[in-house]
Amino acid sequence: MLANRSIDIPYQQLPFKGQFNISPLGAFRNELTDQPHRHDHFQIIWFIKGKGRHMVDFVWYDVDDNMLFLLRPGQVHQLDCEREGYFMYFTEQFYFTNKHDKETLYDFSNLFDHWHGYGPITISENTGKSFLGLTELMAREINCAPSCNKGIVKHYLNAFLLLAEREKKRNASETMMPLSHDGRVVQLRRLLEQHYQTEHQVTFYANAFALTPKRLNEITKDTTGRTVTELLHDRIVLESKRNLAFSHKSVKEICYELGFEDPAYFSRFFKNNTGISPQDFREMMFK
Template sequence: MIIPDTPFNPASADFFGIYPLTRSLPELQDLSVRFTLFHIVWFTGESSSQYVIDFERYPIAADSLYCLGPWQVHRVSGEPAEGIRIIFSGDIYGDVVNDDVRWLFNPLVNDGVRLKADIVEPLRMLLRLMVRESSGAGETDMLKAYLKAFLLHLIRSGSGERISFGVDAARLMILFSLVDTHYRKERKVSFYASRIGLSPKRLNEILKMATGLTLTALLHYRLIIEARRQISYGKRNFKEIAFDLGFSEQAYFSRFFKKKTGQTPEAFRQQMFKLSKQSG
């Protein structure tokens, strides 16, 4: 599919764009831009490279697709891979998703979707419609309609399984939002359970069924992801990172980080520095 060389200017609240993976978008290095956008990455060919999402590696296969939210760090490791990326703002996301679709963008589940053969052509058709609209009139309501249909097809038929927990899905989305807001300071299960209107035990049961994690494990996961991000950017020292993440002492933070990752913060920063030099 030929994708027109349209500008990448995500300043507007209703930004929407489609770009080949081979096109460089240096503007995404600006974190104030990168961390406001949602991404759908569709790999169209096989590759020996890997897709790195939040510092974990995932395979790249033909017609595999990944949905990513703001604050997630992701890149292709190795040779450039064939595919496209759909990028859109949080405002558009809020207008097109429902509880089922939100699971596609769950930052705890990054295994992606292997598209079944019977769904590939309908998704390609919707993609062609989005490309034509975004490079032509660019009518926001039309783009939203196509994107919503794309995501509904994906959640219905992409993996062969429809993930839905009824009212529990809405509760978990509230939980993820609460964790994202308060994880630096609030580590008690009771804090989150009381705001959702559940007992700590019931909240843990629902979360374990959906993600395989307890709430404590989820909070630790969120802390480690943010710690890795801040360490890899290299702009703060370890003491500043520790205090920002709610640790009273740098030594406590360092022990926590090594226990969860198997590396000291220093070793992880050195590793990220070497990888950045290799990719540069």
């Protein structure tokens, strides 16, 4: 059960060296790491050895050896496990030198995209050896102050992400869940992230692609297994849970922030999508 916390959930502030850092997981401990928290940067957590569990956005995952978790900015997570390995983070400012870079990261076969359902990536022995070499190279380079070269670190990081992408595809093929891809769905994700609080109609998103709502739904259904409305509702529910669990905001305040005009309707929406009322969810989190 999550710890009883009634304050606004913080964005964790750690003594990072700059726009990128890498460190052993054993050193990744402070007053927040074992409590629910979130970051304003991308984070990679690689368990070389692990036993226990890891919560990401209110879902607990069993932690095992050779397991990789990829976190986007804003995701709530909590570590409750024994761990050896590495974590690294990088900011948008570090990685996104230009527009092409941003499109490349978001297009890493949806490495940091969760429309197919979030989950850790199991790493093969050979890839683990490559990861270890790359983490050592990255750590060595960032410790070469003041001559540390951002471009060199970024190339090592790109290699790490490409290997992670390959492992994610291998995981999907082994579970008979091949990942399909459509660039329009990547663009849709960005639109949903920008407008989910204010635009709740499929027509708005379909117009952005000059498509009919029916056609856009067909595209998202083929690629993600979900309709545009379902993807939108998933995002609204997630943000609702984050606010209910980790803020002082009233249900009415959360309702208005998420673009609902009627708190009673918002409560019905939340219960229809979760099976529990907003107030009951909040009370459950604090037991």
